[in-house]
Amino acid sequence: MKIAYTMAHGRGELDLLLAELAQRLEARGVATRGIVQTNTACESDHRCDMDVQILPDGDKIRISQHLGKGARGCRLDPNAMAHAVTTVSRSMQGPYDVFLLNKFGKQEADGNGFRDLIAEAAASGATVIAGTNPLNAENFESFADGTATQVDADIDALLAWYDAVNPA
Template sequence: MKIAYTMAPGRGDTDLLLSRVARRIAKMGLRVCGTVQINSERETDGPCDMDVQVLPDGPIIRISQTLGAHSRGCRLDTSALEEAVGHVTREIRKGADVLVINKFGKHEAEGHGFRDVIADALVNDIPVLVGLNQLNLAAFKEFAGGLETEVRPEEHKLFEWLEDKCSCGELV
């Protein structure tokens, strides 16, 4: 199976890494589908806003809710995330060389979100790169059935993995 995950240590670092990787894949002339996350700091009223850019050139969708500075609940707007899933599903049907998913998060761990998109890509032999955090690692590994590869959060390491798994020529 062609599925890899990466976990960068700093807040938002995985998002930035996967964005750079997706842009570089596209510049190489390959069709990259999926999502990358864009975090926008807020001056007041709590943590950053979270948006996803649908790849290769789809819309930017706000996936976070503004719950207030002192809220403790999950900020994910699951309806917006499912909207992004719909866009990615349509894009990947047009063909893809690589699927990049910004995060296998709580929604995916619970059986929703991008799970089916990831599974369909794997069935169709499309390499999948996924961002992950420690909280959802066990659920991701269960989903991947032990066939996943952890890749250090370094651009050149992700491209080495892709070159090994992609039928699109030399990437590194």
């Protein structure tokens, strides 16, 4: 299988990196599916909203919910997440080369979210690249059954890995 994950120090860094990867692959004519995160500017009294872009050129979906000032719980909106999963699933009916996921997070580690779509993409022979964090890296590796490669959070490293597993 052609499956990789990457981690960055700052959450925003990973979002920008995977969005740039999607743009560069698409510029090469690589058909992408999945999501990348594009956060909206924040007000000073609460955290940034979390928006995802459906690849390659689909809708932006807000997957966060505002829980109020001082809230500490998970801001993920489960209905919006389900909508994003359904939208990406529909987009996967046509041919594609790579599946990108902004974050293999708690939802996926628990068997939900984009987990089934990652498995479907990998089983179809598509290249899979996901972002994650140190808390979920072991879960991702377990999910990939030891076949995942950790790639440095660097655009050149990601493109080199992609090229190595997809020789021309």
